[in-house]
Amino acid sequence: MKFSEMPYTRPDPDAVKASLSALTRRLIDAKSYDEARAAFLEKEEAGKAVETMASLAYVRHSIDTRDGFYDGEIAFWDEIRPELEEYEQAWNDAMLALPFRGDFEHEFGGLMFVNAEIRKKTFSPEIIADLQRENELSTEYGKLIASAQIPFEGGTYTLSQLEPFQDDPDDARRLEAWVAKGGWYKENQTRLDMIYDELVKLRDGMGRKLGYDGYTQLGYWRMQRNCYTKQDVEKFRAAVRKYLVPVADLIMRAQAARIGRPYPLSFADSALMFRGGNPRPVGTSDDILAQGRAFYDALSPEAGAFFRTMLDEELMDVLATEGKEGGGYQTEFPLYERPFIFSNFNGTQGDVEVITHEAGHAFAYWMNRKRVPGEYCTPTAEACEVHSMSMEFFGWKNVEGFFGPDARKFMYSHLASALTFIPYGTMVDHFQHIVYEKPEMSPAERHAAWKRLLGEYQPWLRLDGEIPFFSEGEGWQRQMHIYENPFYYIDYCLAQTVALQFWVLLQRDPAYAWDRYMAYTKQGGSRTFTQLLQHAGLRSPFDEACMREVCKAAKRWLNDFDLTGIE
Structure with missing residues (x-):
């Protein structure tokens, strides 16, 4: 079945609630493990149908x-999902109280109960209205970003469509593109400030209603962080500042010299890595997809079958078009056991x-799509990002096909x-900890906090006000995750550190690196992040030595890389 053929039907909320209540009652009344198991499996199937409709919308x-x-369906889901959460929590509580817990753990593993305990800490009927309002505000932010129509050189562009001009080799044109984008954000800054201010106060209130000091711990629980704490993240941030920021600064100093621009760099100059322009893929979007097919075919039989299914069933929408939301993501349609990729191709790397x-x-989901319970199809966010960021380095296998002369x-x-990237992503995390520890901060104080962090994590950037919004220290508002998925960003940094381990392995033995990747990926979400790493023979990014060693290896490779002939 192709994506366009997947039918969408809005579920009847009352019927869904009644079904969940009935299944919960069956679970509570079960006289044997077999009876409880039957209710559990039926609940799994019912959940697939609801989640698929939500994903399609x-x-x-x-x-x-x-x-x-x-637009109307998103409003429906924004309202109904918090209401359904009350019924999901009743099921969750019944699972935790089961006399057959040991039987479930024997067949399905104990992590589902660890996660159930965490979910219990994230909800009370008291916060349903707050969750609904949070959804409304997140949707409003996404629609505002998608609505951008920016005049530039006689044309009109969305934020995504403007990106190719932002790394144009022509200094004046590149600067103008950055000024145009920054100008749009400045024009809409009052609304952006208001949306975020309400979100912060709303989330702080939810945390307090659930018995926390504020939002931060609730935010960690909502991210299902089941194997590390705020203190672990603080240690990771310290390692980034100690080992990685100095290496990144050397990279940016070399870039300034290479493109003949002053250091510290303007935001516009930081976007240009080479004087002749940044690497560009060869061919059209169809050519890139064809190269993707060749890459996955060569990688492994499983990978080849996966990507051909994505193409044959039109499970990707990748062209940047008017009215399309910015960014990119992967999601799933569990009823059909299919992943989906959304993106905005714009001619850049x-x-x-x-x-x-x-x-x-998508490949990681594909490899685990038949797991029971469904929550084991994918692990927690940082573990998922290992799949994606590491695959980027495996992509070097087909670099000539993707980039031709720019390989x-x-x-x-x-x-x-x-x-x-890691210092930037770590800064996003640090910023959010500051914000949620002081929810009473004014918009101006939040901007000032971001500007201070820029000096700490990205000292190579010039904050002189030349470019509206960006060089005024306000660029955090373009980061969707800060609005829509609080605390979902350090995940990328943790994962990138693991991905760099795969990069090191790829330099030594590509076949062994792929074996380790598959050992990691095939576990799905059946273990915690740190357990997944351990069982795949990888080091934890919370180990300071891990950061030190990948920085050392990468610095050596970059220093030895011959840039002769590359303009």
């Missing part, structure tokens, strides 16, 4: 935010990274960007 709304029908990054997520330029750019 979300994807089709993302593809065209102007579509009135799916990011197009290829979609074929590796988002498809890395070597891409390899340098990709590794350098992976290293300079």
Whole structure:
């Protein structure tokens, strides 16, 4: 079945609630493990249907935010999901109270109960209205970003469509593109400030209603963090500042010298890695997809079958079009056991990274799509990002096909960007901890906090006000996760550190690296993040030595890389 053929039907909320209540009662009344197990498996199937309808609505709304029908469906889901959460929690509580817990753990593993205990800490009927309002505000932010129509050089562009101009080799044109984008954010900043201010106060209130000091711990529980704490994250941030920021600063100093621009760099100059322009993929979007097919075919039989299914069943929507939501993501339709990739191709190297990054997520789901319970199909967020960020490095196997004459330029750019990204992502996390520890901060105080952190994590950037919004220290508002998925960003940094371990292995023995990748991926979500790493023979990013060693290896490779002939 192709994506376009998947039928969407809005579920009847009352029927869904009644079904959940009946299944919960059957579970509570079960006289044997077999009876409890039957109710459990029926609940799994019912959940697949509801989640698939929600995902279909979300994807089709993302593809065209102007579509009135799916706009209405998103409003429906924003309202109904918090209501359904009350019934899900009743099921959750019944599972935790079962006399047959040992039988379930024997057959399905104990992690489902660990996660159930965490979910119990994230909800009370008292916060249903708050959750509904949170959904409304997140949707409003997404629609505002998608609505951008930015005049530039006689044309009109969305935020995604403007990106190719932001790394144009022409200094004046590149700067103008950054100024145009920054200008749009400044024009809409009052609304952006208001949305975020309400979100912060709303989330702080939810945390307090659930008995926490504020939102931070609730945020960790909502991210299902089941094997590390705020203190572990603080240690990781310290390791980033100690080992990685100095390496990233050397990379950016070399970039400034290479492109002949002053250090510290402006935001516009930081976007240009090479004077002749950043690496560009060869061919059209269809060519990139064809190269993706060749890459996955060569990688392994399982990977080849997966990507051909994605193409044959049209499970990707990748072109940047008017009205389309920005960014990219992967989601699932569990009823059909199919992943889906959403993106915005714009002619940059990011197009290829979609074929590796988002498809890395999709491949991991594909390999685990039949797991029971369904929550074991995917692990927690940081563990999922290992699938995607590591697959980007496996993509070097087909770098010539993707980039042609820019292949070597891409390899340098990709590794350098992976290293300079981690300080940025860590800064996003640090910023959110500051914000939720002081929810009373004014918008101006939040901007000031971001500007301070820029000096700490990205000292190579010039904050002189030349570019509206960005060089005024306000660029955090373009980061969707800060609005829609609080505390979902350090996950990328933890995962990138693990992905760099795969990069090191790839330099030594590509076949062994793939074996380790599959050992990690085939576990699905059946273990915690740190357990997944341990069982695949990988080091934890919370180990300071891990950060030190990958930084050392990457710095040596970049220093030895011959840039002769690359403009």
